[in-house]
Amino acid sequence: MSRIVTVGAAQLGPIARNESRARVVERLLALMRRARTRGCDLVVFPELALTTFFPRWYMESQAEIDAFFETAMPGPETEPLFAVARELGIGFYLGYAERVEEGGRVRRFNTSILVDGRGEVVGRYRKIHLPGHAENEPWRAFQHLEKRYFEPGDLGFGTWQAFGGVFGMALCNDRRWPETYRVLALKGMEMLLLGYNTPMHYPPVPGHDHLQGFHNHLCMQAGAYQNGTWVVAVAKAGREEGCDLLGQSCIIAPTGEIVAMSSTLGDELITAECDLDRTREIKEHIFNFELHRRPEEYRLIAER
Numbered sequence: 578m579s580r581i582v583t584v585g586a587a588q589l590g591p592i593a594r595n596e597s598r599a600r601v602v603e604r605l606l607a608l609m610r611r612a613r614t615r616g617c618d619l620v621v622f623p624e625l626a627l628t629t630f631f632p633r634w635y636m637e638s639q640a641e642i643d644a645f646f647e648t649a650m651p652g653p654e655t656e657p658l659f660a661v662a663r664e665l666g667i668g669f670y671l672g673y674a675e676r677v678e679e680g681g682r683v684r685r686f687n688t689s690i691l692v693d694g695r696g697e698v699v700g701r702y703r704k705i706h707l708p709g710h711a712e713n714e715p716w717r718a719f720q721h722l723e724k725r726y727f728e729p730g731d732l733g734f735g736t737w738q739a740f741g742g743v744f745g746m747a748l749c750n751d752r753r754w755p756e757t758y759r760v761l762a763l764k765g766m767e768m769l770l771l772g773y774n775t776p777m778h779y780p781p782v783p784g785h786d787h788l789q790g791f792h793n794h795l796c797m798q799a800g801a802y803q804n805g806t807w808v809v810a811v812a813k814a815g816r817e818e819g820c821d822l823l824g825q826s827c828i829i830a831p832t833g834e835i836v837a838m839s840s841t842l843g844d845e846l847i848t849a850e851c852d853l854d855r856t857r858e859i860k861e862h863i864f865n866f867e868l869h870r871r872p873e874e875y876r877l878i879a880e881r
């Protein structure tokens with residue numbers, strides 16, 4: 578079986594607050610069809626890819642908040658994504674806001690799913706590192722209320738056998754944390770799929786605004802190399818409702834090298850042929866966990 582997975586990173590430009598799900602899904606389908614013509618096995622969409630990045634607004638009406646959430650996946654508006662996956666034999670990763678009833682209560686998560694080329698959901702991840710704040714902070718140019726609108730993910734960092742390899746999923750802020758990559762690598766991950774919405778302006782420390790692009794690649798290139806994994810990272814980019822979002826979607830090899838990167842802030846597909854066996858160059862040598870890790874010296878990391 579070939580260990581080469583051809584991946585498409587399907588960056589999205591801005592999504593307006595009043596843009597319909599149907600219109601967004603049309604944009605996603607166009608990217609899937611383009612990906613298929615370029616030979617992709619799998620296409621990766623951003624975090625919260627079906628709507629505008631709504632945590633930038635403080636809202637009190639639960640009905641208004643819930644309008645940004647999916648109660649079924651697939652639902653009536655997202656079913657075409659699954660139908661086209663089956664038609665083209667192409668898988669996808671999709672980030673969306675998930676509203677579920679579990680254990681007799683309503684729960685809301687920032688979620689991603691992995692769907693295979695038969696249109697079957699093979700994996701689900703609920704974002705663990707939720708950034709931002711929970712209360713209205715009107716001094717900010719815009720809010721970042723993920724801690725208000727979502728619970729921290731309760732499914733852990735999972736890996737899934739798919740597309741001939743072992744895949745992990747994460748969402749946006751997770752990419753800044755070395756623990757994300759290491760836990761997934763310990764579970765055999767060969768390729769990390771990740772979507773993001775990263776504002777260029779960081780209200781608490783605006784002096785770092787010019788470093789957004791640097792920090793984006795710094796943590797992911799290090800995470801790829803130190804864990805011998807491919808990383809496919811996909812932005813929702815551009816000026817969305819007056820908020821500038823970082824682009825620079827990229828595909829990173831296990832050596833830490835960027836092998837493809839977007840060059841616009843709009844809907845854009847970048848692709849790469851990723852040989853999963855290249856993970857061995859790192860995993861069997863410089864970062865051979867079995868040979869070189871000293872977990873007995875790392876206990877503090879899990880205790881605090």
Ligand code: CDT
Nearest residue numbers: 708709721749750774775776
């Ligand atoms: N969506 C997301 O997680 N964005 C964060 C912004 C951090 S500033 C609150 C990120 O890490 O890119």
